[in-house]
Amino acid sequence: MAGYLIKRLLIFVPTLVVISWITFGLSLMTPGDPVMGLCAQEGILMEGEYERCARQYGYDLPPFYLSLSPAAFPDTLHRIQPGYRRDMVRKLVAQTGNWEEITVYDQQLQKLLSVAGSLPDSLDRQKKIDLKQTLQELRGAYKHSQIDFQIGRLDSMASQTAFLPFLGEGASDLKTAWENVKSKATPKKLRIPDLKWYGAENRYHRWMAGLVTGDFGFSFQDKRPVGSKLGPALYWTLVLNLSAFALALLLAIPIGVHSALRKGSRLDRFFTVFLFGLYSLPRFWVATILVVFFTSATYAAWMNWFPSVGLGEVEAGASWAERFWVRAGHLLLPVLCQTYGLLAFFARQMRGSMLEVIGREYIQTARAKGLSETRVVWKHAFRNALFPIITLLASLFPASIAGSVVLEVIFSIPGMGFLTYQAIFSQDWPVVFSVLILGALLTMIGIWVSDLLYGLADPRVRLGGGPKT
Amino acid sequence: MAGLKKTKGFWRTLVVERFRSKRAAVWSLRLLYGFVFIALFGDFLANEKPLYCKLEGKVYFPVLLQYGEALGLYQWKPPLVKPRWRELPYEAVVFPPIPYSATTRDIKNTHFAHPFRGQRVESMRYWHWMGTDQLGRDVAAGLIAGARIALLVGLGAMAIASFIGILLGTMAGYLGDQGLKTTWLRVMLNAGGLYLGIFYGFISRSFQISEANAAGGAPLAIFTGLLWLIFFLALANGLSFLLEKVFRLSKKVRIPVDLLVMRSLEIMESIPALLLILVLAALIRKPSIWYVMVIIGLVGWTSIAQFVRAEMLKVRQQTYIEAAQAMGLRPWRIMLRHALPNALSPVLILIAFGVASTVLAEATLSFLGIGIGPEEVSWGKLLSEARSNFNAWWLAVFPGIAIFATVLIFNLLGESLSDSLDPGRDA
Numbered sequence: 001m002a003g004y005l006i007k008r009l010l011i012f013v014p015t016l017v018v019i020s021w022i023t024f025g026l027s028l029m030t031p032g033d034p035v036m037g038l039c040a041q042e043g044i045l046m047e048g049e050y051e052r053c054a055r056q057y058g059y060d061l062p063p064f065y066l067s068l069s070p071a072a073f074p075d076t077l078h079r080i081q082p083g084y085r086r087d088m089v090r091k092l093v094a095q096t097g098n099w100e101e102i103t104v105y106d107q108q109l110q111k112l113l114s115v116a117g118s119l120p121d122s123l124d125r126q127k128k129i130d131l132k133q134t135l136q137e138l139r140g141a142y143k144h145s146q147i148d149f150q151i152g153r154l155d156s157m158a159s160q161t162a163f164l165p166f167l168g169e170g171a172s173d174l175k176t177a178w179e180n181v182k183s184k185a186t187p188k189k190l191r192i193p194d195l196k197w198y199g200a201e202n203r204y205h206r207w208m209a210g211l212v213t214g215d216f217g218f219s220f221q222d223k224r225p226v227g228s229k230l231g232p233a234l235y236w237t238l239v240l241n242l243s244a245f246a247l248a249l250l251l252a253i254p255i256g257v258h259s260a261l262r263k264g265s266r267l268d269r270f271f272t273v274f275l276f277g278l279y280s281l282p283r284f285w286v287a288t289i290l291v292v293f294f295t296s297a298t299y300a301a302w303m304n305w306f307p308s309v310g311l312g313e314v315e316a317g318a319s320w321a322e323r324f325w326v327r328a329g330h331l332l333l334p335v336l337c338q339t340y341g342l343l344a345f346f347a348r349q350m351r352g353s354m355l356e357v358i359g360r361e362y363i364q365t366a367r368a369k370g371l372s373e374t375r376v377v378w379k380h381a382f383r384n385a386l387f388p389i390i391t392l393l394a395s396l397f398p399a400s401i402a403g404s405v406v407l408e409v410i411f412s413i414p415g416m417g418f419l420t421y422q423a424i425f426s427q428d429w430p431v432v433f434s435v436l437i438l439g440a441l442l443t444m445i446g447i448w449v450s451d452l453l454y455g456l457a458d459p460r461v462r463l464g465g466g467p468k469t
Numbered sequence: 470m471a472g473l474k475k476t477k478g479f480w481r482t483l484v485v486e487r488f489r490s491k492r493a494a495v496w497s498l499r500l501l502y503g504f505v506f507i508a509l510f511g512d513f514l515a516n517e518k519p520l521y522c523k524l525e526g527k528v529y530f531p532v533l534l535q536y537g538e539a540l541g542l543y544q545w546k547p548p549l550v551k552p553r554w555r556e557l558p559y560e561a562v563v564f565p566p567i568p569y570s571a572t573t574r575d576i577k578n579t580h581f582a583h584p585f586r587g588q589r590v591e592s593m594r595y596w597h598w599m600g601t602d603q604l605g606r607d608v609a610a611g612l613i614a615g616a617r618i619a620l621l622v623g624l625g626a627m628a629i630a631s632f633i634g635i636l637l638g639t640m641a642g643y644l645g646d647q648g649l650k651t652t653w654l655r656v657m658l659n660a661g662g663l664y665l666g667i668f669y670g671f672i673s674r675s676f677q678i679s680e681a682n683a684a685g686g687a688p689l690a691i692f693t694g695l696l697w698l699i700f701f702l703a704l705a706n707g708l709s710f711l712l713e714k715v716f717r718l719s720k721k722v723r724i725p726v727d728l729l730v731m732r733s734l735e736i737m738e739s740i741p742a743l744l745l746i747l748v749l750a751a752l753i754r755k756p757s758i759w760y761v762m763v764i765i766g767l768v769g770w771t772s773i774a775q776f777v778r779a780e781m782l783k784v785r786q787q788t789y790i791e792a793a794q795a796m797g798l799r800p801w802r803i804m805l806r807h808a809l810p811n812a813l814s815p816v817l818i819l820i821a822f823g824v825a826s827t828v829l830a831e832a833t834l835s836f837l838g839i840g841i842g843p844e845e846v847s848w849g850k851l852l853s854e855a856r857s858n859f860n861a862w863w864l865a866v867f868p869g870i871a872i873f874a875t876v877l878i879f880n881l882l883g884e885s886l887s888d889s890l891d892p893g894r895d896a
Contacts (some may be wrong), residue, residue, distance in 0.1 A: 094676035
């Protein structure tokens with residue numbers, strides 16, 4: 001048994017590694033520049049500040065241990081800062097495949113940009129603005145027709161007598177560099193696969209090393225560590241889900257056992273139909289209905305039964321009991337919504353599992369021995385019928401945490417689900433992917449615990465090995 | 470063989486009769502037909518265009534013409550170019566039962582018109598029976614358009630999930646860890662084919678794919694990439710077939726199919742599905758319900774694979790498989806023609822329950838405002854509008870009933886199917 005569990009635990013390691021690859025791969029596909037997300041205040045970042053920030057958070061490193069890319073791409077592409085400059089170079093290389101010429105073009109453009117930034121005040125202001133705009137357009141341009149057009153504009157601007165002494169040389173250099181890019185294209189290099197190896201100094205490695213030590217990175221939104229946001233969020237999600245689980249079990253066990261014992265009775269048939277309907281009832285619909293009708297006096301004063309959404313206000317010096325009542329009042333509706341779906345599921349499982357046990361021979365034996373009905377039902381049948389439910393619990397718990405996303409959103413409970421929802425809409429990717437990987441970890445722990453419980457509850461189960469001889 | 474009469478199979482005699490004997494089952498099936506009807510013919514039920522009209526002596530069928538336009542066969546000609554359909558000088562006209570499309574904005578009835586009172590309409594013919602939303606769009610028309618989306622996502626996603634699940638489950642269950650033997654050469658060549666296929670299909674085309682994505686043509690670009698991948702894999706297998714013949718390679722290695730499938734299944738199961746769907750849907754730049762369908766399908770195959778695998782393990786032990794093997798049939802043929810069909814019918818149960826949970830997942834996603842395009846109308850999106858205005862109870866009630874009814878129908882179907890296929894289950 002212990003051997004099996006350790007083996008399972010070891011299998012989890014490669015699974016978790018693959019999940020981390022998937023998560024990290026998805027995080028590379030997110031829109032926006034992460035360096036801006038981490039360091040920019042309201043979207044603005046100083047020139048030198050960018051490099052410092054990129055270095056601090058490892059964004060000047062290659063993404064992974066190795067990369068598969070066409071031979072046209074250099075293995076130092078990741079060092080180009082900032083992100084939009086790197087994007088332009090990458091997109092240009094992807095079209096013509098001549099890295100050297102494009103580097104020259106890129107550097108000429110950078111030189112011109114710095115010249116344009118320090119033009120004397122005597123020049124016409126509007127023309128300076130036009131010039132800067134043209135150069136900025138070129139910075140982002142990667143389509144050949146677009147670049148041709150902007151370079152033409154730049155040429156005519158630089159040839160004006162006032163600008164000629166400052167820009168003449170730079171503009172013509174840029175033009176030649178761009179002509180070179182086009183004439184010395186090497187598209188063949190784009191067709192040659194090239195596997196590049198970077199070693200352990202990469203972003204994935206850093207990210208994983210951080211995860212192992214509990215460092216989830218920093219939120220783009222408020223630059224706080226993600227871990228400090230996950231903690232309280234996990235607390236509220238656990239409060240919501242644990243109370244729902246407890247409540248659902250408390251109701252499901254008597255309903256399930258009773259239905260199984262009086263199979264076919266009127267009450268059993270009622271419960272079967274009722275629970276089946278309940279099971280199909282979308283939680284977010286019920287939640288919306290409850291919020292719309294019963295948390296405000298919109299329809300009638302007497303219908304304002306429950307406090308509005310959120311967790312409620314608690315004064316700083318409030319006593320424990322006071323705090324509890326406010327929170328409980330606000331959590332009542334979400335817990336109810338989370339409970340009824342679980343209740344329907346558990347009660348059906350309990351009934352089925354109880355029915356199976358009751359038909360067994362050892363129950364007949366117990367009855368034949370003359371044991372009291374209570375003892376037969378609760379001591380012999382119920383305990384055995386509980387195994388499948390227990391294993392179900394452990395694996396269902398992580399799933400139900402993910403499932404409470406929509407309830408947390410509707411009732412504005414600052415749990416994991418609400419956090420994820422907000423993070424997705426504000427493009428706060430570190431939070432999103434931390435939640436994803438944490439969810440996977442919790443699920444795997446859940447599966448492992450359910451294996452453990454199954455083994456503990458039923459000693460006949462010899463997991464992993466065949467029957468012993 | 471001439472005297473052999475074709476007997477009714479397992480399906481006809483037992484399953485269908487048992488199914489028909491249940492009231493709930495029969496009713497769920499009838500409701501399903503109704504639901505499918507609404508989804509298929511929604512354009513004829515709720516549309517701002519007339520079904521039939523006579524204008525300047527000529528007869529038109531604008532709803533049909535709308536299909537022609539969508540297929541590229543027809544272009545609107547005057548007087549039908551962007552008209553106000555209600556105000557044309559018709560000589561004769563027949564409007565659909567609900568004379569609004571899901572996206573029609575009734576400017577006289579904006580800001581949540583009540584379904585029972587206070588609507589500004591010329592006659593009861595144009596009454597909004599389920600009210601309107603903030604922009605004046607008819608809720609009943611929205612529900613009809615939503616039915617199509619729900620059915621599309623539900624069936625489409627389950628089709629994808631079933632395909633992957635049945636394929637992987639069959640291979641894992643039937644071949645196991647010992648069943649698939651092949652030469653080292655083929656393994657190496659396939660690995661090479663995969664490497665080249667991924668490179669030429671996706672990596673060297675990544676610029677083109679991202680350009681296509683920005684222009685809204687990502688599916689085609691990805692499909693082309695897949696074709697490249699398939700081409701290289703086919704090339705690798707063709708080459709290894711030839712080389713095996715030429716060099717008479719006979720030394721085989723075993724491919725642990727079951728192990729590989731079970732590991733990938735464990736990985737998929739470990740990532741909370743709803744979270745993964747949320748993240749994937751949020752990553753797509755131009756959201757559309759089609760992506761939601763594909764994503765749910767790609768994530769939802771695990772339970773089907775597990776189930777088919779377990780069934781195949783049972784089927785593999787049967788004597789008719791042994792007989793087929795003794796006859797010298799090829800393993801793929803036995804697997805697909807003899808083993809799989811016998812493991813398949815119980816999968817229907819899973820599919821029925823799967824459609825229910827997919828409809829629920831789609832509604833949840835659009836309720837949260839993730840994955841659905843700005844022009845698309847779905848039940849979850851309508852329901853979410855109720856949150857911004859508590860007064861509009863009709864937006865909270867009607868779409869919810871539609872979602873509940875659909876989920877209930879498919880759950881009932883699944884339940885009735887499992888009773889009919891395995892009557893001893895609950896006895």
